[in-house]
Amino acid sequence: MQYIPNILFIIALVAGVGYFIKNIRKVIRNIRLGKELDRSDNKKERFKNVAMIALGQSKMVRRPISGILHIVVYVGFLIINIEVLEIIIDGIFGTHRIFAFLGGAYDFLIGSFEILAFLVFVGVVLFWTRRNLIKLKRFWNPEMKGWPKNDGNIILYFEMVLMTLFLVMNASDLQLQELGADHYIKAGAYPISQFIAPLFDGMSETSLMFIERGAWWLHILGILVFLNYLYFSKHLHILLAFPNTYYGDLKPKGELDNLEAVTNEVKLMMDPTADPFAAPADDQAEGEPEKFGASDVTDLNWVQLLNSYTCTECGRCTSECPANQTGKKLSPRKIMMDTRDRLKEVGDNIDKNGSFVDDGKQLLNDYITPEELWACTSCNACVEACPVSISPLSIIIDMRRYLVMEESAAPSDLNNMMSNIENNGAPWPFNQMDRLNWSNE
Amino acid sequence: MSETVKVPTMAEYMAEGKKPEVLFWVGCAGSFDDRAKKITKAFVKLLHNANVDFAVLGTEESCTGDPAKRAGNEFLFQMQAVTNIEVMNAYEIKKVVTTCPHCFNTLKNEYPVLGGAYEVMHHTQFLKSLLDEGRLKVEGGKFKGKRITFHDPCYLGRANNEYEAPRDLLRKLEVELIEMKRCKRNGLCCGAGGAQMFKEPEPGNKDVNIERTEDALETKPDVIAAGCPFCNTMMTDGVKNKEKEESIQVLDVAELIATAQDL
Numbered sequence: 001m002q003y004i005p006n007i008l009f010i011i012a013l014v015a016g017v018g019y020f021i022k023n024i025r026k027v028i029r030n031i032r033l034g035k036e037l038d039r040s041d042n043k044k045e046r047f048k049n050v051a052m053i054a055l056g057q058s059k060m061v062r063r064p065i066s067g068i069l070h071i072v073v074y075v076g077f078l079i080i081n082i083e084v085l086e087i088i089i090d091g092i093f094g095t096h097r098i099f100a101f102l103g104g105a106y107d108f109l110i111g112s113f114e115i116l117a118f119l120v121f122v123g124v125v126l127f128w129t130r131r132n133l134i135k136l137k138r139f140w141n142p143e144m145k146g147w148p149k150n151d152g153n154i155i156l157y158f159e160m161v162l163m164t165l166f167l168v169m170n171a172s173d174l175q176l177q178e179l180g181a182d183h184y185i186k187a188g189a190y191p192i193s194q195f196i197a198p199l200f201d202g203m204s205e206t207s208l209m210f211i212e213r214g215a216w217w218l219h220i221l222g223i224l225v226f227l228n229y230l231y232f233s234k235h236l237h238i239l240l241a242f243p244n245t246y247y248g249d250l251k252p253k254g255e256l257d258n259l260e261a262v263t264n265e266v267k268l269m270m271d272p273t274a275d276p277f278a279a280p281a282d283d284q285a286e287g288e289p290e291k292f293g294a295s296d297v298t299d300l301n302w303v304q305l306l307n308s309y310t311c312t313e314c315g316r317c318t319s320e321c322p323a324n325q326t327g328k329k330l331s332p333r334k335i336m337m338d339t340r341d342r343l344k345e346v347g348d349n350i351d352k353n354g355s356f357v358d359d360g361k362q363l364l365n366d367y368i369t370p371e372e373l374w375a376c377t378s379c380n381a382c383v384e385a386c387p388v389s390i391s392p393l394s395i396i397i398d399m400r401r402y403l404v405m406e407e408s409a410a411p412s413d414l415n416n417m418m419s420n421i422e423n424n425g426a427p428w429p430f431n432q433m434d435r436l437n438w439s440n441e
Numbered sequence: 442m443s444e445t446v447k448v449p450t451m452a453e454y455m456a457e458g459k460k461p462e463v464l465f466w467v468g469c470a471g472s473f474d475d476r477a478k479k480i481t482k483a484f485v486k487l488l489h490n491a492n493v494d495f496a497v498l499g500t501e502e503s504c505t506g507d508p509a510k511r512a513g514n515e516f517l518f519q520m521q522a523v524t525n526i527e528v529m530n531a532y533e534i535k536k537v538v539t540t541c542p543h544c545f546n547t548l549k550n551e552y553p554v555l556g557g558a559y560e561v562m563h564h565t566q567f568l569k570s571l572l573d574e575g576r577l578k579v580e581g582g583k584f585k586g587k588r589i590t591f592h593d594p595c596y597l598g599r600a601n602n603e604y605e606a607p608r609d610l611l612r613k614l615e616v617e618l619i620e621m622k623r624c625k626r627n628g629l630c631c632g633a634g635g636a637q638m639f640k641e642p643e644p645g646n647k648d649v650n651i652e653r654t655e656d657a658l659e660t661k662p663d664v665i666a667a668g669c670p671f672c673n674t675m676m677t678d679g680v681k682n683k684e685k686e687e688s689i690q691v692l693d694v695a696e697l698i699a700t701a702q703d704l
Contacts, residue, residue, distance in 0.1 A: 008668050254600025255550035260516045263555065264460030266519040293513060322630040322653075327646030375643040378635030379595040384626055413640035414512050421517060425503030426469040427639055435467070436499040438478040440445040441486075 002094075009091035016224030016301035021232035027309055030347040035300030038245045046246045049389065054245040059103050059387040062314070066130070069123045073159070076120035078165070080113050087220050090394075094258075097173075100187035110188035116171060122165040128156045138315030141324075143334040148313055150233070155235050158226050165222060169215035171196035172208050184212075237312035241388045244310040247303050248389030253380045256397055261290040293401025296362040297343045300398060307390040308340035315380035317392055323375040329401045332382035332392035338367035339395060364399060373399050376412055447486050450499040451532045462494040463567070464534045464559075466548065468541035469504050470614045470670035476677065477540075477670035483699040484564055487640075490704055491577040501528050505547040512636040519555065522547075526557035536560045538567040540695065541624075542596035542669045543634075549601070565607040565668050565694050572613065581615030582701030583649035587663040589616040592653065592676060596671035607668050607694045611621055614701055619660040629653050631675035638671050654679025657690075661700050 052058045057074065061067035089098045100106050121274075131139045131152060138150065171193035176184040190197070200208060230236050268274045272428075294300050297308075317332035318324050324331050342363045350356050376396045383391045403409045410418070417427045425432045452574045454461055465488065470477040487493050506521030529537075538558045539545050549561035556616050562570070572575035589611055604625045611618050630640070632649025642648060654676060657665045665680070667673040670693075677691045692700070 025604055032646050082506050184663055220593060243656050252546075252550055252601050254546040254596050256510060256556045258551065259519075262515045262519050266516065266523055269520075270523055292515065320627070320631060322649045323643070323645070325629075325647075326642075326649050326652055330643070330644045355535075371643055374640070375645075376635050377595070377630045377632060377637050377649065379630035380599040381595075381627075381630065383601050397511070397513065400511075401515055402513070404513035410514075411640050414636055417639035418509055418512065418517055419634065421504045421506070421521065424583065425521070426473060427504060428469065428473055429590060430469075430473045432503060435472045435502055436448065436450070436497065438481055439448040439465075 006092060006094050007176075012221060012224060013088065013091065016221075016227060020231070021226050023228070026347055026351070027231065027236070029350075030343050031302050031305045031309065033298050033343070033346065034300050034305040035298075037301040037303050039303060045250060046248075049248060049250075050242055050246045052390060053248075053387070054241045057387070062387075066127075066314075069126055072116075072119045072123040073127070076116035076123070077159075079116055080120070081114065082109065083113050083166070083224060084220070086215070091220060096183050097185065097187050100185055106187055110170070111191050114190060114192040117163045124156050124159045124163070125401070128153065128160075131156075138319040139204035141318060141331055141333070142317065143331055143337055144313070144315075149347060151233050151235075152313070153228075155233065158222070158229065162219060162222050162226065165192045165215045165219040167196055169212060170213065171218055172200055175200045175203070175374035176205065176208050176212060179205055179208070181209070183269060187289050194370040224240045234311065237287060237310050240306065240310040244306055245389045247306060249303075249391060249394070253383055259292065259401070259424065261292065263367065291402070293403070294362040294395070294398040295337060295402045295406070297346055297358075299402070300339065300395060303397055304339070304391075304398075305343055307392075308327055308336050310388055311336040311390055312388075313337060314386065315387040316386070317390070320381040320385040322377055322379060322381065327373075328375040329369070329373045332396075335368060335392045335395055336390060337370070339363060344369050364402065370398065370403055370409065371401065374414075444482075446482055447489070448485060448499075449496045451496045451501065451534075452499070454496050454509055455532065458616075460533065461496040463536045463538050464529070465495045465497050465536050466505075466539035466541075466544050467497055467502060468539055468544045470674075471540055472502070473668060474674070476674060480540055480670060480673065480695055483693065483704075484695040486699050486704040487568060487577065488694060490702070491571045492515060493571070493576070497604070498528060498532075503545045507543040507547040507550075508636040508639060510551070511634070513695075518551075521569075522552055522555050522557065526555055529557060529559065534559055536562070538562045538564055540564045540670065541694070542594040542600075543671070546596040546600050550663065553597060563601075563603060563606070563668065565597070565610060566603060568698065569606040572577075572610065577698075578700050578702070579610060579613040580701060582703065584697060584701050585615045585663065587589065587616050588619055589614075589664045589666050590619050590621055590660040590662045591658055591666045591694075592621070592631065592657060592672055594667070594672050595628070595630050595634050596649040597668055598628055599626055607666070610694055612697060613664060613686060614697060619662065621656045621660055622657055624627070629656060631669075631672040633671035633675050638674075643670055648679075648704075650675035650679040651682055654683060662689060664690060664697065666694055667691060667699060668694050 057071050060070050086099050090096055101399045130136050170190050173184060174190045174193060177186045208394065215318060291299060297305060313333055315333050321330065321332050346356060349359055373396055380393060383393055420427050420429050424430060467481055471481040503525055504521055505525065506518035509521065510518035527595055537548055542563055545561060545563045547560065568577060573578055591607055593604060593613060608618060629652065630649060631653050657676065665676050667676055673693060680686050680689050680691055
C-alpha cells in the first residue's frame with residue numbers, strides 16, 4: 001500500500017512524457033512535409049545566433065518593457081525547473097526534498113526559486129494586464145479573435161497557478177517543518193512563502209500535510225499537463241525558438257532565394273545549342289513537372305514550416321508592418337498562423353487516412369488571400385521585428401510566385417509592369433534605345 | 442533641365458581599348474523618370490568632380506528584374522539577370538555603383554548565384570569612399586545649418602545593413618541631422634517596395650507614403666533626404682499631399698552634395 005503514490009506518480013510521469021513525445025514526433029513529421037533546404041552551413045554563426053537571439057533574448061529587449069518582463073518569466077521558468085528534477089526523484093522514490101543534503105546550497109536554491117517564482121507571477125500578471133486591460137493593439141488584431149486570444153490567456157493562467165502551487169507547497173512545508181512533523185526535515189529557505197505560511201497558522205498536522213501533498217501533486221501534474229498543452233498552443237516557442245534561430249536565414253535580408261528550377265529552364269531557353277525536344281535526362285524523367293512557388297504548405301520548405309510552429313503570435317511583425325499600419329488586410333503574423341493551422345490540418349489528415357487525402361483545401365485562398373499577399377512592400381520590417389528569426393516575407397514571396405508563374409494571377413498593373421520589362425527592359429513603356437537620352441536632355 | 446552632361450558608355454571605352462574604374466548602373470528610374478533623372482545627373486556631376494573614371498551601359502542596360510522578382514515572376518527576373526550578366530561579363534565589369542537601392546540589392550545579392558559577381562556599391566557608399574580617399578569634397582554650402590532628416594531606403598538599410606554612409610555624407614554638409622522616430626533598422630517603408638510602385642495599393646485607410654511623410658514632418662525638416670528614386674517619388678508625393686512642397690524639399694543625398702557645391 002505504501003508504494004501506491006510512487007506507482008501513481010510513475011504512471012503519471014510516463015503518460016505525461018509519453019504523450020508529449022508522441023505529439024512532438026508529429027510536429028517533426030509535419031515539418032518534414034516541407035521541401036528540402038540545406039541549412040547545414042556556417043555552424044559557428046548559427047550557434048552564435050542561438051546564444052544571442054534565443055538564449056540571450058537580444059531581440060526581445062528591443063521593446064524594453066515586454067522584453068524585460070519576458071526575460072523574468074523565461075529565466076524564472078528555466079531555473080525553477082531544476083526544482084522539478086527534485087520533485088521527480090522524490091515522486092519516484094517516495095523521498096522528501098532529496099537534495100536537502102546540499103545544506104546551505106539547498107537553502108540558496110530554494111530561496112532563489114521562490115524569489116523567481118514570485119517575479120514570474122508578477123510578470124505574468126503584468127502580461128495579462130497588457131493583453132486584457134491595457135488592450136495593446138497587437139493583441140486585438142482580427143486574427144487574434146477566439147482561440148488565439150484564449151490560448152494566450154490560458155498560458156498565463158497556467159503559469160499563475162503553477163507558481164502559486166509551488167509557493168503554497170513550500171509554505172505548508174515550512175509549517176510542517178516547524179511543527180517537527182515526521183518526514184518533513186528542516187531544509188530550504190523560504191523568503192516568499194514565509195509570508196504565505198501564516199495563513200496556515202493553527203492548522204493540524206494532517207490538514208497541513210493534505211495541503212502540502214495536494215499542492216505538490218497539483219504542481220507536478222500541472223507541469224505535465226502544461227507540457228502537453230504546448231502541442232496544442234502557440235507556446236511551443238519555448239522549445240522551437242532554439243532550432244528556429246539556429247536554422248534562420250543568414251543571408252542579407254534583401255536577398256531572395258534563387259529558384260533553381262527556373263534557372264534550369266532559363267538556361268535551356270538561352271542556350272542556342274539546347275534541343276527543346278530532347279528527352280529529359282534520366283533523373284528528371286519520373287514524376288510531375290516542378291511546381292513554381294507555393295499554394296499549399298507542402299510547397300514551402302521545412303524551415304518555413306518550422307517558422308510557423310515557432311511563432312508565438314506576439315505580433316511584433318504585424319505592428320511594424322507598413323501595410324497593416326495603413327489598414328490593409330495583410331498581417332505577417334496571420335501568414336504564420338495560417339501556415340501553421342493549415343499544416344496541422346494536413347497532419348491530422350495524414351493521421352486519419354494514413355497518407356494525405358485531398359480535402360479540397362489549400363493554404364492559398366482557403367487561408368491566405370491574394371489581397372493579403374499583394375499588399376506586401378517586401379520592406380523586411382516583419383523579419384527585423386521577429387524576436388526568433390521567423391520570415392513571413394519568404395512565404396509571401398513564394399505564394400506570389402505561385403500566383404504569377406502558375407496562375408498568371410497578378411494584379412493587372414503588375415502584368416503591365418512585367419510586360420514592359422519583357423518588351424523594353426524597363427517597368428514603364430519606354431524604349432530601351434532611349435535609355436541614355438537623359439544625358440542630353 | 443536642358444544641360445548636357447558628358448557620359449561615356451562602356452561601348453566607347455571598349456572601342457578605345459580602355460576599362461573604366463567603375464560602371465555606373467543608372468537603373469530604369471534613373472534613366473526614364475523625370476525626377477530621378479535629376480538625381481542621375483547630380484551623381485554624374487559628382488563623379489566628374491571627383492575625377493572618377495566611369496562609364497554607363499546606356500542602351501545596353503536593362504531592368505535588373507527586381508520588381509519582377511518581388512512580384513513573384515522569377516522567370517522574368519532570371520531572363521533579365523542572365524541577359525544583363527552576359528553584357529556585364531563581356532565588358533569584364535568588376536565594380537558597379539548605382540543610385541537605386543533596388544538595383545543595388547539585386548546586383549549585389551541576387552546576381553552572383555547566376556554568374557554575375559561584382560563589387561556593388563550604393564552611390565552613398567561610393568561617395569563616402571571618395572570622401573575618405575580625399576577625392577571628393579563635401580562642404581555645407583547652401584545647406585549649412587539646415588534641418589535635414591534622412592529616410593532610410595529599406596533595400597539599403599534593413600536589406601543590406603547600410604545606415605551610416607548616407608548619414609556620414611549629410612553630416613559633412615554641416616546640416617542639423619534630425620532622426621525620425623522610426624529610423625535605421627526601425628525605419629518605415631515609403632510604400633514603393635516589393636513592386637508596389639507599379640500598382641494601386643490594396644484597400645486600407647491610408648497610403649504608406651502619407652504615414653511615412655507624417656513621420657518626416659514631425660521632425661520639422663527643411664529637407665527630407667532620400668537615397669532611392671522610388672522613396673523620393675513617394676516622399677515628394679507625400680509632401681505635396683500635405684501641401685508642404687513650398688517649404689520642404691525632398692532631395693537625394695547626391696543632389697544635396699552637388700547643389701551645396703553649386704555643381
